[in-house]
Amino acid sequence: xxxxxxxxxxxxxxxxxxxxxxxGRPHVSAATRExxxxxxxxxxxxxxxxASGLRSGHTRAVAVVVPRIxxxxxxxxxxxxxxxxxxxxxxxxxxxxxxxxxERERLFHExxxxxRGDGVLALCIDFSRGERAQLAELRLPxxxxxxxxxxxxxxGIDENEAAAIATEHLLELGHTDILxxxxxxxxxxxxxxRVSKERRQGYExxxxxxxxxxxxxxxxxxxxxxxxxxxxxxxxxEAGSVPTGIVAASDEMAVGAILALRARGLRVPEDVSVVxxxxxxxxxxxxxxxxxxxxxxxxxxxxxxxxxDIGARSSRRSVRxxxxxxxxxxxxxxxxxxxxxxxxxSSSSMTA
Amino acid sequence: xxxxxxxxxxxxxxxxxxxxxxxGRPHVSAATRExxxxxxxxxxxxxxxxASGLRSGHTRAVAVVVPRIxxxxxxxxxxxxxxxxxxxxxxxxxxxxxxxxxERERLFHExxxxxRGDGVLALCIDFSRGERAQLAELRLPxxxxxxxxxxxxxxGIDENEAAAIATEHLLELGHTDILxxxxxxxxxxxxxxRVSKERRQGYExxxxxxxxxxxxxxxxxxxxxxxxxxxxxxxxxEAGSVPTGIVAASDEMAVGAILALRARGLRVPEDVSVVxxxxxxxxxxxxxxxxxxxxxxxxxxxxxxxxxDIGARSSRRSVRxxxxxxxxxxxxxxxxxxxxxxxxxSSSSMTA
DNA sequence: TTGAAAGCGATACCAA
DNA sequence: TTGGTATCGCTTTCAA
Numbered sequence: 001x002x003x004x005x006x007x008x009x010x011x012x013x014x015x016x017x018x019x020x021x022x023x024g025r026p027h028v029s030a031a032t033r034e035x036x037x038x039x040x041x042x043x044x045x046x047x048x049x050x051a052s053g054l055r056s057g058h059t060r061a062v063a064v065v066v067p068r069i070x071x072x073x074x075x076x077x078x079x080x081x082x083x084x085x086x087x088x089x090x091x092x093x094x095x096x097x098x099x100x101x102x103e104r105e106r107l108f109h110e111x112x113x114x115x116r117g118d119g120v121l122a123l124c125i126d127f128s129r130g131e132r133a134q135l136a137e138l139r140l141p142x143x144x145x146x147x148x149x150x151x152x153x154x155x156g157i158d159e160n161e162a163a164a165i166a167t168e169h170l171l172e173l174g175h176t177d178i179l180x181x182x183x184x185x186x187x188x189x190x191x192x193x194r195v196s197k198e199r200r201q202g203y204e205x206x207x208x209x210x211x212x213x214x215x216x217x218x219x220x221x222x223x224x225x226x227x228x229x230x231x232x233x234x235x236x237x238e239a240g241s242v243p244t245g246i247v248a249a250s251d252e253m254a255v256g257a258i259l260a261l262r263a264r265g266l267r268v269p270e271d272v273s274v275v276x277x278x279x280x281x282x283x284x285x286x287x288x289x290x291x292x293x294x295x296x297x298x299x300x301x302x303x304x305x306x307x308x309d310i311g312a313r314s315s316r317r318s319v320r321x322x323x324x325x326x327x328x329x330x331x332x333x334x335x336x337x338x339x340x341x342x343x344x345x346s347s348s349s350m351t352a
Numbered sequence: 353x354x355x356x357x358x359x360x361x362x363x364x365x366x367x368x369x370x371x372x373x374x375x376g377r378p379h380v381s382a383a384t385r386e387x388x389x390x391x392x393x394x395x396x397x398x399x400x401x402x403a404s405g406l407r408s409g410h411t412r413a414v415a416v417v418v419p420r421i422x423x424x425x426x427x428x429x430x431x432x433x434x435x436x437x438x439x440x441x442x443x444x445x446x447x448x449x450x451x452x453x454x455e456r457e458r459l460f461h462e463x464x465x466x467x468r469g470d471g472v473l474a475l476c477i478d479f480s481r482g483e484r485a486q487l488a489e490l491r492l493p494x495x496x497x498x499x500x501x502x503x504x505x506x507x508g509i510d511e512n513e514a515a516a517i518a519t520e521h522l523l524e525l526g527h528t529d530i531l532x533x534x535x536x537x538x539x540x541x542x543x544x545x546r547v548s549k550e551r552r553q554g555y556e557x558x559x560x561x562x563x564x565x566x567x568x569x570x571x572x573x574x575x576x577x578x579x580x581x582x583x584x585x586x587x588x589x590e591a592g593s594v595p596t597g598i599v600a601a602s603d604e605m606a607v608g609a610i611l612a613l614r615a616r617g618l619r620v621p622e623d624v625s626v627v628x629x630x631x632x633x634x635x636x637x638x639x640x641x642x643x644x645x646x647x648x649x650x651x652x653x654x655x656x657x658x659x660x661d662i663g664a665r666s667s668r669r670s671v672r673x674x675x676x677x678x679x680x681x682x683x684x685x686x687x688x689x690x691x692x693x694x695x696x697x698s699s700s701s702m703t704a
Numbered sequence: 705t706t707g708a709a710a711g712c713g714a715t716a717c718c719a720a
Numbered sequence: 721t722t723g724g725t726a727t728c729g730c731t732t733t734c735a736a
Binding site: 001044046047048049050051053054059061064068069070071072074075076078079082083086091092093094095096098100103109110111112115116138226255259282285286296 | 353396398399400401402403405406411413416420421422423424426427428430431434435438443444445446447448450452455461462463464466467468490578607611634637638648
């Protein structure tokens with residue numbers, strides 16, 4: 001309710017001085033500043049973000065764009081970003097696409113983002129060429145978390161490496177017949193396809209590096225969903241094809257696979273080993289071995305870089321954050337450890 | 353980049369007319385309006401929220417306060433609220449307390465919320481008397497989701513009923529020795545304690561209504577966490593106390609209990625039946641019978657009511673949304689269906 | 705139906 | 721170090 005004029009009057013100074021004092025800028029004597037600070041607090045004065053935004057041209061807010069907010073990865077990144085932004089006195093304006101593709105068009109086309117924030121933090125969004133141009137034209141500092149986009153700085157893990165670590169783990173245990181459950185092909189939303197592509201690549205690279213023949217490289221599509229992975233796994237098992245090891249591109253899909261295996265009477269890890277990627281909380285509940293990433297820190301880091309950009313045009317580069325291998329009990333050496341490279345496909349045949 | 357003056361010039365009218373036309377207000381001829389709309393789109397004009405906010409006094413944004421954003425319930429409610437707000441052309445400013453209690457003080461004390469939004473949507477927050485006074489003084493329309501607060505309208509399920517339904521389900525199956533795993537006592541954050549209290553009450557009411565003696569009413573503290581529930585359940589089993597049925601105040605705690613039971617070699621539902629409350633995605637993965645709520649719709653409804661309030665001071669009342677009983681395979685009649693009311697405590701003794 | 709002009713509350717420049 | 725004042729872009733009132 002109180003505005004800057006009230007504070008100025010109470011302190012016996014001009015609004016200009018109050019503004020300087022509150023913004024922590026120089027050219028205010030210590031005594032004056034202290035008095036102003038005290039009075040402002042007493043009066044419960046909070047600057048109008050509209051007024052200051054209008055005059056100064058910046059909103060002290062950041063627009064965060066997410067495909068959806070109700071997902072472990074997205075919400076954890078946002079939580080991390082929020083922590084960092086809040087510390088810097090910035091607000092977070094959330095834009096959830098929520099499966100509504102029109103929303104996305106509007107967001108970019110009408111350059112709404114720039115009106116609400118001094119920067120944009122986008123999660124797993126695959127910017128089109130036009131969208132990138134828009135952002136560049138608006139001179140809006142931009143950061144991406146989850147999947148690199150040409151020309152935009154980002155924070156993320158080495159997706160390729162993560163999947164490779166998971167695959168190598170099974171290879172080292174002695175598995176040779178390793179199935180990959182891939183993500184991607186999600187509903188409508190134009191998510192960044194590089195995440196699923198690179199994870200698949202990591203699996204393939206590891207298999208080839210281990211000398212596995214091309215025909216040993218096989219996968220099913222789990223669409224980053226436990227339910228879909230479960231269904232596809234069911235079909236595969238129905239067809240009589242039982243790998244000794246499974247690498248899922250996400251923990252949720254790994255859980256879907258475990259459920260399908262259990263339903264067929266197969267035990268994990270005795271009959272089949274399963275390893276995931278992500279470090280999703282559900283992994284612990286299923287005692288799933290996984291390659292964990294830390295989305296909270298990614299959000300935090302991205303927000304920090306964005307703030308640097310907004311402030312001083314720092315030219316830091318994209319950041320790759322490390323992953324951590326988390327061994328649990330869903331993986332073990334294959335039952336028939338003698339299985340050679342030439343008979344892997346048939347070595348694990350069984351009846352459910 | 354284009355501002356209202358550009359549009360006005362292009363259309364050959366005054367900025368006043370442009371403003372009226374774009375806001376969809378009367379006193380603009382159809383032809384003029386159409387021309388303005390077309391030109392505004394062509395120029396990619398988006399009104400400055402700062403300027404319009406400053407002049408009109410409202411921000412066309414809503415402040416959403418959450419204890420954390422990285423949790424199923426919170427993020428789902430926010431997703432629902434976002435969908436509704438977006439439809440109405442409102443932005444969502446997210447304030448996550450993120451376990452930082454100082455954050456909360458600041459938020460309310462400095463009446464920051466009112467500066468950023470035309471209304472406040474708070475999740476599971478237990479407003480203090482002072483905080484309520486603050487909001488009332490600011491004349492900020494407020495809605496709560498998750499736990500009623502005296503004097504503030506809210507959207508939520510009947511927590512009591514939800515737990516009662518879960519309990520009655522076990523009672524109807526013939527269980528008599530039913531343990532309750534309660535939530536509450538969470539870390540620092542002053543979450544609304546009524547959710548856990550009322551769920552506990554629902555359990556107790558159902559037990560009493562079924563004629564169970566007071567000593568049959570027993571519970572352990574799971575703090576709304578799978579890990580804690582699991583640990584407490586372990587201790588209980590260690591002590592040799594094995595109920596035939598368990599009602600958990602949340603699905604996550606129910607899963608924790610299932611894990612502890614499994615670790616002791618107890619089967620669900622053959623040895624022990626477990627039922628949860630929430631309808632959390634993890635429930636399906638564990639085939640957990642539960643009483644489901646729909647947080648997305650709650651968020652949507654709350655946002656709708658808040659918008660009504662902001663617009664026209666509608667005096668709608670708080671809303672109770674229904675829950676849905678979702679039977680799965682974690683519950684079954686007790687093994688020893690003959691167990692009478694007098695020997696329930698010992699009827700299910702066993703060795704793991 | 706339309707336009708002219710006065711502000712909304714802060715900031716930033718320039719002068720003192 | 722301080723104060724006066726123009727100004728940010730829009731909405732709104734009042735007059736035409």
